[in-house]
Amino acid sequence: MSGSGPEDAVVDDGTGVPGPEYGQTWVYESIFGALPGVDVPERVALAIQFSLFEAGVLVLAAVYGLWDGAVAGTVAVFVATSGSVEMLRISRHVRRADPPEAYERLLFGSSIEVVLGVLAFVALVTYLFVLDPRSARPLVTELLGPEPPLAATYLTLLVLWDVCYRIGTGWWASVAALWRSASYRFSPEQTRSLARADLETLGFGLLQLLLVPFLLDHTLLLVAVVGHVLAVATVTSLSLVVLYRRTEGDAGITNLSP
Template structure:
């Protein structure tokens, strides 16, 4: 067990286990939570905020599908909206629950104040955009990738995923909405990964009471649950090896890191 030092030692010695942590001058909410709480004239509860998110996105998907005849894109879009909605629920739940637990302010500074989840989301989004508009058109799906691995073979000219979903001349509004949904997904996936990393750091470096550790384990398990929800995207990227590897790799990474945090917590009981 690591020894608390500095502000961690002061916290461990002077704060009751069930009391909320002392706040320093740094952010104590994720960007998404801040947006939900800052809508002028509206005090949105979690269910209302998530329902509004689903209705707006899904209505946009269906309307654009009707206008441009893009019904083949609806299942993928609906799955993405559903996963993002579960991610929103996770973020609001983790945010509310984490802020009631007694642990060093260092934990809250890392989890909320750093905004690293936004950086991770930007990197993930840039990677997806690069793949969609550069890599995928050059590879054309799994058939082309496999063909390139066979000696003397000629790779077929497969369709890119953008062409497959939106046609040879993708409508601008449909692509715009798709990219907004992709960003929504990337942000929640980035938050999930950062939560897992901070959880492992918490168990390696910080101290908290037994009751608090039990609640943290439940939150870590919830984060793993969200990672598995993302498997709903697999059928839509199964023929795109890079995207498939990215989705499955993220699920495995969150499971391993959060699982390690849970295992370390159990050794401290």
């Protein structure tokens, strides 16, 4: 690899797989890599993420007596943290396969997962504070009481953004995977790594069904979450089918011309 600047540096994470370069990472990965003087192992970073959010949920539940909301909050924190785990596992499997640069740029460097996350979050906030208050049992009231405390509301929105970002990432990973499988041929070894990445995407989509019990009285959100999971499962499954059907017998990659 040419270049000697920090933006060109490649770091080995101890698994034998080169670490990501800037511009070829999830935004989640770039944030940690861009912090000067910060070199936190993945497991420690994930533990910190879960512990800080969960501590906030429990402390605020104790202070304001929001224990019903604490259960939903804990599940949401678990889903968000699991999303971080899956993002790291997906990226590791993809990079191990050494796929075409165009696919890596599309998946990691486009930041489209952030756009999808923002769209999902804005739609959720619009529902929670405009449409849902007209219902008999608003979700915000169920979780935070009739007069939501400022700190609890802030933490709730922060956790919900984290969940929405992971949802956007899962959707983009599945769409990019289908494009990759339809556009390129891979060796059996590459296919195995990319298939594992797709299975991680599928698994995280199914994990989001843990949110369903808290949405049973909120039909629009229920349909949105279940519909999202079904869409990710369908697109990712199709990607896997196409990926295996187009696997090459040799180690090359063939870029199919349009």
